[in-house]
Amino acid sequence: MRAVRTHVAGMFRATRVWRRGANAEHGSGDWLGRLPEGWFVFHDVSLGERGATVDHLVIGPGGVFTLNTKDLTGTIRVNARSIAHDGRRTSYLAKASAEALRAASLLTAAIDRPVEVRGLLAILADEWIVKRLPDDVYVGGPASVKHWMLQQPSVLRPSDVIVLIAKASDAATWASSRERGNSATVVPGRQAGHREG
Numbered sequence: 001m002r003a004v005r006t007h008v009a010g011m012f013r014a015t016r017v018w019r020r021g022a023n024a025e026h027g028s029g030d031w032l033g034r035l036p037e038g039w040f041v042f043h044d045v046s047l048g049e050r051g052a053t054v055d056h057l058v059i060g061p062g063g064v065f066t067l068n069t070k071d072l073t074g075t076i077r078v079n080a081r082s083i084a085h086d087g088r089r090t091s092y093l094a095k096a097s098a099e100a101l102r103a104a105s106l107l108t109a110a111i112d113r114p115v116e117v118r119g120l121l122a123i124l125a126d127e128w129i130v131k132r133l134p135d136d137v138y139v140g141g142p143a144s145v146k147h148w149m150l151q152q153p154s155v156l157r158p159s160d161v162i163v164l165i166a167k168a169s170d171a172a173t174w175a176s177s178r179e180r181g182n183s184a185t186v187v188p189g190r191q192a193g194h195r196e197g
Contacts, residue, residue: 062152066099076125080132110167
Protein backbone atom coordinates (compact mmCIF):
# COMPACT_ATOMS: atom_id res chain seq x y z
CA MET A 1 0.00 0.00 0.00
CA ARG A 2 2.85 2.40 0.84
CA ALA A 3 4.38 1.75 -2.60
CA VAL A 4 1.07 2.66 -4.28
CA ARG A 5 0.77 5.89 -2.25
CA THR A 6 4.36 6.80 -3.13
CA HIS A 7 3.71 6.12 -6.82
CA VAL A 8 0.50 8.20 -6.85
CA ALA A 9 2.20 11.07 -4.97
CA GLY A 10 4.99 10.98 -7.53
CA MET A 11 2.45 11.18 -10.36
CA PHE A 12 0.81 14.26 -8.76
CA ARG A 13 4.20 15.94 -8.32
CA ALA A 14 5.08 15.22 -11.97
CA THR A 15 1.72 16.64 -13.10
CA ARG A 16 2.25 19.82 -11.05
CA VAL A 17 5.74 20.27 -12.52
CA TRP A 18 4.39 19.76 -16.05
CA ARG A 19 1.55 22.23 -15.46
CA ARG A 20 3.95 24.85 -14.08
CA GLY A 21 6.14 24.40 -17.18
CA ALA A 22 3.15 24.68 -19.50
CA ASN A 23 1.94 27.77 -17.65
CA ALA A 24 5.39 29.37 -17.96
CA GLU A 25 5.40 28.75 -21.70
CA HIS A 26 1.84 30.09 -22.05
CA GLY A 27 2.64 33.15 -19.94
CA SER A 28 5.78 33.97 -21.90
CA GLY A 29 3.83 33.48 -25.12
CA ASP A 30 1.38 36.12 -23.89
CA TRP A 31 3.98 38.79 -23.14
CA LEU A 32 5.96 37.94 -26.27
CA GLY A 33 2.79 38.64 -28.24
CA ARG A 34 3.17 42.24 -27.06
CA LEU A 35 6.47 42.78 -28.85
CA PRO A 36 6.61 45.80 -31.18
CA GLU A 37 5.76 45.61 -34.85
CA GLY A 38 8.52 43.99 -36.87
CA TRP A 39 9.17 41.26 -34.30
CA PHE A 40 7.90 37.70 -34.77
CA VAL A 41 7.52 34.79 -32.36
CA PHE A 42 7.53 31.06 -33.16
CA HIS A 43 6.28 28.69 -30.45
CA ASP A 44 7.44 25.10 -29.76
CA VAL A 45 10.13 24.82 -32.42
CA SER A 46 11.59 21.30 -32.79
CA LEU A 47 15.28 21.54 -33.62
CA GLY A 48 16.07 18.66 -35.96
CA GLU A 49 16.21 14.98 -35.18
CA ARG A 50 17.81 15.35 -31.74
CA GLY A 51 14.41 15.86 -30.18
CA ALA A 52 15.10 19.25 -28.58
CA THR A 53 12.24 21.74 -28.61
CA VAL A 54 12.69 25.46 -28.06
CA ASP A 55 9.84 27.11 -26.14
CA HIS A 56 10.02 30.22 -28.34
CA LEU A 57 12.09 31.54 -31.24
CA VAL A 58 12.03 35.33 -31.60
CA ILE A 59 13.14 37.21 -34.72
CA GLY A 60 13.26 40.97 -35.08
CA PRO A 61 15.49 43.96 -35.79
CA GLY A 62 17.60 43.19 -32.71
CA GLY A 63 18.44 39.68 -33.91
CA VAL A 64 17.38 36.08 -33.48
CA PHE A 65 16.78 34.62 -30.03
CA THR A 66 15.85 31.23 -28.58
CA LEU A 67 13.87 31.55 -25.37
CA ASN A 68 13.58 28.89 -22.70
CA THR A 69 11.05 29.56 -19.92
CA LYS A 70 10.88 28.28 -16.35
CA ASP A 71 8.23 28.83 -13.65
CA LEU A 72 9.81 27.96 -10.30
CA THR A 73 9.41 28.46 -6.58
CA GLY A 74 12.40 29.03 -4.36
CA THR A 75 15.75 30.65 -5.06
CA ILE A 76 17.70 30.95 -8.29
CA ARG A 77 21.45 31.51 -8.04
CA VAL A 78 23.19 32.66 -11.21
CA ASN A 79 26.93 32.45 -11.85
CA ALA A 80 28.89 32.96 -15.06
CA ARG A 81 28.84 29.22 -15.82
CA SER A 82 25.98 27.76 -13.84
CA ILE A 83 22.45 28.22 -12.53
CA ALA A 84 21.29 26.59 -9.30
CA HIS A 85 17.72 26.19 -8.09
CA ASP A 86 17.35 25.89 -4.31
CA GLY A 87 21.00 24.90 -4.02
CA ARG A 88 20.93 22.25 -6.76
CA ARG A 89 22.85 22.83 -9.94
CA THR A 90 20.66 22.69 -13.06
CA SER A 91 21.22 22.08 -16.76
CA TYR A 92 19.25 25.22 -17.73
CA LEU A 93 22.27 27.19 -18.91
CA ALA A 94 23.79 24.37 -20.96
CA LYS A 95 20.42 23.62 -22.55
CA ALA A 96 19.74 27.26 -23.45
CA SER A 97 23.20 27.59 -24.97
CA ALA A 98 22.82 24.34 -26.94
CA GLU A 99 19.40 25.41 -28.27
CA ALA A 100 20.80 28.71 -29.54
CA LEU A 101 23.75 26.99 -31.23
CA ARG A 102 21.50 24.39 -32.85
CA ALA A 103 19.04 27.01 -34.11
CA ALA A 104 21.94 29.07 -35.49
CA SER A 105 23.31 26.02 -37.30
CA LEU A 106 19.96 25.12 -38.88
CA LEU A 107 19.12 28.70 -39.91
CA THR A 108 22.64 29.19 -41.31
CA ALA A 109 22.23 26.07 -43.45
CA ALA A 110 18.77 27.22 -44.58
CA ILE A 111 19.81 30.68 -45.81
CA ASP A 112 23.39 29.78 -46.72
CA ARG A 113 24.98 32.58 -44.71
CA PRO A 114 25.90 32.92 -41.02
CA VAL A 115 23.07 33.52 -38.56
CA GLU A 116 23.84 34.43 -34.97
CA VAL A 117 21.29 33.27 -32.38
CA ARG A 118 21.38 34.37 -28.75
CA GLY A 119 19.99 32.14 -26.01
CA LEU A 120 17.62 33.62 -23.41
CA LEU A 121 16.36 32.16 -20.14
CA ALA A 122 13.21 33.72 -18.67
CA ILE A 123 12.73 32.40 -15.15
CA LEU A 124 9.96 33.16 -12.69
CA ALA A 125 11.32 32.58 -9.18
CA ASP A 126 10.73 33.78 -5.62
CA GLU A 127 14.28 35.02 -5.02
CA TRP A 128 17.35 35.76 -7.15
CA ILE A 129 21.03 35.74 -6.25
CA VAL A 130 23.11 36.92 -9.20
CA LYS A 131 26.87 36.68 -8.78
CA ARG A 132 27.65 37.15 -12.46
CA LEU A 133 25.57 36.80 -15.63
CA PRO A 134 26.74 34.27 -18.24
CA ASP A 135 28.38 35.65 -21.38
CA ASP A 136 26.44 33.61 -23.95
CA VAL A 137 22.91 33.39 -22.46
CA TYR A 138 20.93 36.26 -20.99
CA VAL A 139 19.16 35.19 -17.78
CA GLY A 140 16.42 37.08 -15.95
CA GLY A 141 12.75 37.36 -15.14
CA PRO A 142 10.32 37.64 -18.08
CA ALA A 143 10.08 41.46 -17.93
CA SER A 144 13.87 41.78 -17.70
CA VAL A 145 14.41 39.41 -20.64
CA LYS A 146 11.91 41.28 -22.79
CA HIS A 147 13.43 44.66 -21.91
CA TRP A 148 16.96 43.42 -22.60
CA MET A 149 15.96 41.93 -25.95
CA LEU A 150 14.20 45.10 -27.11
CA GLN A 151 17.20 47.23 -26.09
CA GLN A 152 19.55 45.35 -28.42
CA PRO A 153 20.85 47.47 -31.31
CA SER A 154 19.35 46.75 -34.72
CA VAL A 155 21.43 44.15 -36.52
CA LEU A 156 18.88 42.91 -39.05
CA ARG A 157 17.38 44.90 -41.89
CA PRO A 158 13.69 44.37 -42.66
CA SER A 159 14.69 42.27 -45.69
CA ASP A 160 16.84 40.04 -43.43
CA VAL A 161 13.93 39.58 -41.04
CA ILE A 162 11.64 38.58 -43.93
CA VAL A 163 14.13 35.97 -45.18
CA LEU A 164 14.57 34.52 -41.69
CA ILE A 165 10.81 34.48 -41.04
CA ALA A 166 10.24 32.62 -44.30
CA LYS A 167 12.87 30.01 -43.44
CA ALA A 168 11.74 29.67 -39.83
CA SER A 169 8.18 29.09 -41.09
CA ASP A 170 9.35 26.21 -43.29
CA ALA A 171 9.32 22.84 -41.53
CA ALA A 172 12.20 21.70 -43.77
CA THR A 173 14.47 24.19 -41.98
CA TRP A 174 14.04 22.36 -38.70
CA ALA A 175 13.71 18.77 -39.94
CA SER A 176 16.17 16.46 -41.65
CA SER A 177 15.22 14.64 -44.86
CA ARG A 178 14.01 11.73 -42.71
CA GLU A 179 11.81 13.94 -40.54
CA ARG A 180 8.54 15.47 -41.52
CA GLY A 181 6.49 17.42 -39.02
CA ASN A 182 4.36 20.46 -38.56
CA SER A 183 6.02 23.81 -38.99
CA ALA A 184 6.32 25.98 -35.91
CA THR A 185 3.50 28.43 -35.33
CA VAL A 186 4.41 32.06 -35.87
CA VAL A 187 2.83 35.04 -34.21
CA PRO A 188 3.54 38.63 -35.33
CA GLY A 189 4.85 40.98 -32.66
CA ARG A 190 1.56 42.81 -32.20
CA GLN A 191 -1.33 40.50 -31.63
CA ALA A 192 -4.92 41.16 -30.65
CA GLY A 193 -6.37 39.49 -27.60
CA HIS A 194 -3.18 39.22 -25.56
CA ARG A 195 -2.73 40.93 -22.25
CA GLU A 196 0.48 41.51 -20.37
CA GLY A 197 0.60 39.79 -17.00
